[in-house]
Amino acid sequence: MVPCTYAIFPFALxxxxxxxxxxxxxxxxxxxxxxxxxxxxxxxxxxxxxxKSAVLKxxxxxxxxxxxxxxxxxxxxNNEDVEVLDLNGYTFAFDLSHDFTTPDLEPLWQIKKSIxxxxxxxxxxxxxxxxxxxxxxxxxxxxxxxxxxxxxxxYFTPKAQIPPWDIWKFDVGSKLWExxxxxxxxxxxxxRTFAGGSTSVTKLNKSFWIxxxxxxxxxxxxxxxTYQPTSQMLVYNxxxxxVKSEEYYxxxxxxxxxxxxxxxxxxxxxxxxxxxxxxxxxxxxxTYPDTDLNDYGGELGKSVTLENIQLYNVETGEWIAxxxxxxxSEPIPRTRFCTALFHDETDNIWDLWIHGGQRxxxxxxxxxxxxxxxxxxxxxxxxxxxxxxxxxxRSHTCHxxxxxxxxxxxxxxxxxxxxxxxxxxxxxxVLQITADGPSWVPKYSTNxxxxxxxxxxxxxxxxxxxxxxxxxxxxEEAFAYSSRSGPNIGAVVGGTLGAVxxxxxxxxxxxxxxxxxKRRIPSPPSPIPGPPSPIPGQPGLILSQQxxxxSQQxxxxSQQxxxxSQQxxxxSQxxxxxSQQSPIEMDSYRREELPATGTNVA
Numbered sequence: 001m002v003p004c005t006y007a008i009f010p011f012a013l014x015x016x017x018x019x020x021x022x023x024x025x026x027x028x029x030x031x032x033x034x035x036x037x038x039x040x041x042x043x044x045x046x047x048x049x050x051x052k053s054a055v056l057k058x059x060x061x062x063x064x065x066x067x068x069x070x071x072x073x074x075x076x077x078n079n080e081d082v083e084v085l086d087l088n089g090y091t092f093a094f095d096l097s098h099d100f101t102t103p104d105l106e107p108l109w110q111i112k113k114s115i116x117x118x119x120x121x122x123x124x125x126x127x128x129x130x131x132x133x134x135x136x137x138x139x140x141x142x143x144x145x146x147x148x149x150x151x152x153x154x155y156f157t158p159k160a161q162i163p164p165w166d167i168w169k170f171d172v173g174s175k176l177w178e179x180x181x182x183x184x185x186x187x188x189x190x191x192r193t194f195a196g197g198s199t200s201v202t203k204l205n206k207s208f209w210i211x212x213x214x215x216x217x218x219x220x221x222x223x224x225x226t227y228q229p230t231s232q233m234l235v236y237n238x239x240x241x242x243v244k245s246e247e248y249y250x251x252x253x254x255x256x257x258x259x260x261x262x263x264x265x266x267x268x269x270x271x272x273x274x275x276x277x278x279x280x281x282x283x284x285x286x287t288y289p290d291t292d293l294n295d296y297g298g299e300l301g302k303s304v305t306l307e308n309i310q311l312y313n314v315e316t317g318e319w320i321a322x323x324x325x326x327x328x329s330e331p332i333p334r335t336r337f338c339t340a341l342f343h344d345e346t347d348n349i350w351d352l353w354i355h356g357g358q359r360x361x362x363x364x365x366x367x368x369x370x371x372x373x374x375x376x377x378x379x380x381x382x383x384x385x386x387x388x389x390x391x392x393x394r395s396h397t398c399h400x401x402x403x404x405x406x407x408x409x410x411x412x413x414x415x416x417x418x419x420x421x422x423x424x425x426x427x428x429x430v431l432q433i434t435a436d437g438p439s440w441v442p443k444y445s446t447n448x449x450x451x452x453x454x455x456x457x458x459x460x461x462x463x464x465x466x467x468x469x470x471x472x473x474x475x476e477e478a479f480a481y482s483s484r485s486g487p488n489i490g491a492v493v494g495g496t497l498g499a500v501x502x503x504x505x506x507x508x509x510x511x512x513x514x515x516x517x518k519r520r521i522p523s524p525p526s527p528i529p530g531p532p533s534p535i536p537g538q539p540g541l542i543l544s545q546q547x548x549x550x551s552q553q554x555x556x557x558s559q560q561x562x563x564x565s566q567q568x569x570x571x572s573q574x575x576x577x578x579s580q581q582s583p584i585e586m587d588s589y590r591r592e593e594l595p596a597t598g599t600n601v602a
Contacts, residue, residue, distance in 0.1 A: 025419050028086040029152030031077060033115070036154070038073035038084055040066075040092050040107050046423035047071040048409035049395035050124035050145070050602045051088060054200075055096065055406075056134040056172060062097040063108070063172060064399065064428065065137055066408060068123055070150050070602070074423060085419065087122050087145060087153040089113045091137075091170055091177075094428060096401060102426045102442050111175050115154045120168045120177045122155040124602065125259075125395075127198035129207035131238040138180075138236070140167040141209060143194035143217035145602075149419065162220045165190040167236070167243070185242040192218045193230055197262035197276055201314065204271060208312075209234040210248040211257035211278055226287040229256025229301070248276075248312075249319055255281040257304065261339040264314075265350055265375070268478030271314035275352065278304050279335040279360065303333040303360040306371075309378060313474055322471040324373060326380035327459055331371040333360055336394035336602075340405055342433070344452040348482065349460075350375040351452055353405055355431075356393045358413035366392035366413030370438065374456050376479035378466040381459040385431065386439040395602050402448030405431040405438070417602050 028036060038044035051069025056062070070087045077084075092110035094100075113119050126142025144157040166181040181187050193212030200207040215227040233248035249255070260278030267273065280301040282288060307330075311320045337357030343350055352373040359365045368388045372381050385391060396410030407429040412421050432441045435451045470476040 024080060025072075025083040025085065026077070027149045027152035028084060028154060031075075031084060033154060035075075035077060036084075036086075038075045038086075039112075040090060040110060040427065042104065042106060042425070044073050044075065045427055046074050046083065047411055047421060048088060048427065049411040049417070051397065051409055052126055052128035052139070053397040053399070053408045054128050054130050054137050055399045055401060056130060056137070057096075058134045060135075061172065062095070063093045064096055064406065064408065065091070065093045065172065066397075067091045067128065067137065067139060067170070068121075068126055068142065069395075069409065070124060070145055070153075071409070071411070072419075072421070072423070083419070083423075085149045085152075087150055087155040089115075089122055089153075089155045091120075093172065096444070097446065099446055100444050102428055102430055102444065105426075105428055105444075109175065111170075111177075113155070113177070117161075118179065120170070120179075121163075121166065122153075122157070123194070125194040127196060127207075127209045127234075129198065129236060129238070130200045130202065132202045132205040134202065135173055136169050136171050138167055138169050138207070138238075140236075141165065141193055141196065141212065143192075143215065146217055147417070159216065159224075160220050162192075162218070164188075164219075165192045180241065183241055184236075185240070186244055190234060190243055190245055191230075191232070193232065193258075194218055195258040196232075197260045197278060199262040199264050199274065201264045201271070201274075203266065204314070205238045207236045207238065208262060208274060209236075210262055210276060211260065213256070213258045223287065226289050228287045229258060229282040229284060231256045231284055246317070254284055256284045257281045258301075259335045260304070261337070263339060263341045263352060265311075265341065267350070267482040268474075269481050270478075273320075273475065273478065274312040274314060275341075276310040276312070277306065277339055277352075277354065278310075279333065279337070279357070280304065303335075305333060306331040306354075306373075306380065309373070311472075311475065313472070316474065318472070318474070320472045320475055322378055322475065323466060323468045324378040324380055325467045329369075329380075329382040331380045331382070332367055332369060334358060334367050335360055337367075338396055338398040338407070340398045340400040342400045342403075342450045342452075344450055347452055347457070349452045349456075351450075351456065353398075353400070355398055355405065355407065356391055356396060356410065358394045363415040364413070366394065368392060372453075372456055374452065374460050376465060377460040377463040379460045379463070381456045383438055383453060383455055385437075390429065390440050400450070401444075402446070403433050403450040404444065404448055405433060406444070407431065411602065 048069050048071040051066055053064060053066040055064055068088055073084045073086060075082055075084050090110050090112055092107045094105060095108040113122060121139060121142065123142030124145045127140050129138035129140070130136065144162050146159070165187060166179065167184055167187070169178045169180050170176070191214060193214055194217070196209050196212030198207065198209045210233045211230065212232070213227050213229050214222055216222055216224045231248050233246045235244045235246060248257070257278035257280065259280050260276065263275045265273050265275055281304050282301040307324055309322045309324050311322055312318070313320065331354070334357035337354055339352055339354050341350065341352050352375070354371050354373070357367050359367060368391045370383045370385055370391060372383060374381065392413055393407070393410030394413045397408045399406045409427060411417060430441050430444050431438050433450060433453065435454055437453045437455060465476070
């Protein structure tokens with residue numbers, strides 16, 4: 001393990017400019033290294049996407065740490081205001097221990113990675129872990145972005161030089177990167193994938209990564225015109241420095257998943273549950289052609305419904321499919337969204353907020369609607385926000401901090417990554433959440449407390465179990481155990497009394513919806529044929545160059561009304577919606593002023 005030290009620069013990485021004052025767009029290849037002074041200070045930052053972030057909190061610090069991805073920077077170059085497209089070679093942090101206004105936010109520190117090798121990876125859609133002490137982040141997996149314009153970056157890695165799966169540790173105290181791959185037991189049996197879901201369970205000092213796909217940008221010997229879904233589940237033990245590859249599945253076991261999120265719910269007396277929300281799936285045991293390779297329109301697949309919630313019992317290793325309900329408004333399947341888990345300690349409700357992303361059936365359309373999955377009732381509620389167009393972003397990250405949803409980075413939705421997207425002065429946005437609902441504010445505040453909005457309480461009507469029953473006794477007992485500490489009885493009783501008024505009105509509508517549901521169960525599309533190549537004992541995986549892999553905005557929403565429900569299943573439309581994803585330009589590149597639009601995927 002050889003530590004790598006990098007100088008602390010005043011935030012230089014990607015720069016871009018708003019259309020109102022920037023006329024020229026350049027790639028990093030047009031600018032000498034000495035002139036690449038752009039970074040994530042207010043002066044230079046513009047857009048960032050496909051990155052990862054983590055909130056680290058202990059007695060020494062409370063930080064939002066960001067790494068990787070790509071985007072645009074602002075720069076005055078040769079006396080002209082220009083936009084620069086570049087990969088993000090910085091690891092940087094914002095201080096969450098103090099209040100701040102979001103447009104004026106400056107990084108607490110930033111570390112620029114070395115251009116020469118060996119260096120920490122500069123990748124997109126990767127995984128980020130943190131250890132029990134929350135003094136370090138760990139970066140692994142991800143793909144080496146090769147889209148035109150961005151492949152002119154000094155951090156670009158040609159396909160022949162893409163390394164096997166590796167894991168790097170960054171210490172926020174020393175500001176040092178360290179390659180811990182060789183010292184990690186089992187690292188040679190893991191294949192690099194991207195667009196999986198990841199989370200850390202600090203209580204156990206373990207981290208998890210699920211799903212992801214293999215494609216031309218994940219390995220030196222992977223096929224150049226196909227992709228392969230996986231069902232791998234990596235379990236990383238920070239204490240022992242060991243990684244194990246297990247099987248992830250969201251029933252049925254024949255599917256591989258990618259682009260989604262993974263959250264840990266610390267309920268019960270033991271290790272709690274992981275909750276997976278993935279967006280796309282495809283049959284395992286096959287490779288699939290990029291049928292529109294000239295535009296990089298691959299990564300086809302089927303959409304994943306938000307009606308069946310996949311949970312993993314951390315103690316037993318069992319996967320569970322729990323059915324969720326919704327009233328009036330079915331949560332829209334989406335890709336490239338983010339999620340954050342809140343806990344209302346007064347009412348003892350766990351709320352998983354899903355934000356942003358873009359539709360799978362129309363890649364040009366983003367999603368304004370915010371949905372919240374409340375547990376233990378497992379009920380979806382749609383919420384209004386102020387400034388609804390601010391929800392129209394994708395490939396961002398988000399975190400629950402007190403009573404605030406912090407949004408980091410993001411890009412306008414679309415089939416491609418347009419070069420002419422305007423700069424966003426707020427790299428970090430704040431959605432303030434109160435009992436009256438969510439609203440965008442230009443300020444972050446410390447010591448806020450989360451309360452479940454009244455619209456959600458009206459929807460669940462005091463219920464503390466799923467409408468269609470529990471899928472697992474262990475899951476039921478875990479939430480029941482966590483409830484014994486005593487939720488706010490007044491709030492529960494008040495919600496229940498309110499439910500009595502509305503339940504009679506709801507009975508008829510539920511029955512009508514149930515009948516309609518039986519008439520609209522579409523058949524799934526046929527899978528794209530491909531030559532199966534399973535690994536013995538792992539039917540969902542195939543071999544790649546790095547070893548076996550075991551078999552993440554349209555109309556403005558209306559405010560959710562107080563429609564409590566305690567009877568019968570609340571249906572949602574089932575069935576996959578074919579998914580198509582953004583293309584990467586494959587035509588020749590010329591170093592000149594770039595056109596107003598691009599065809600790059602993220």
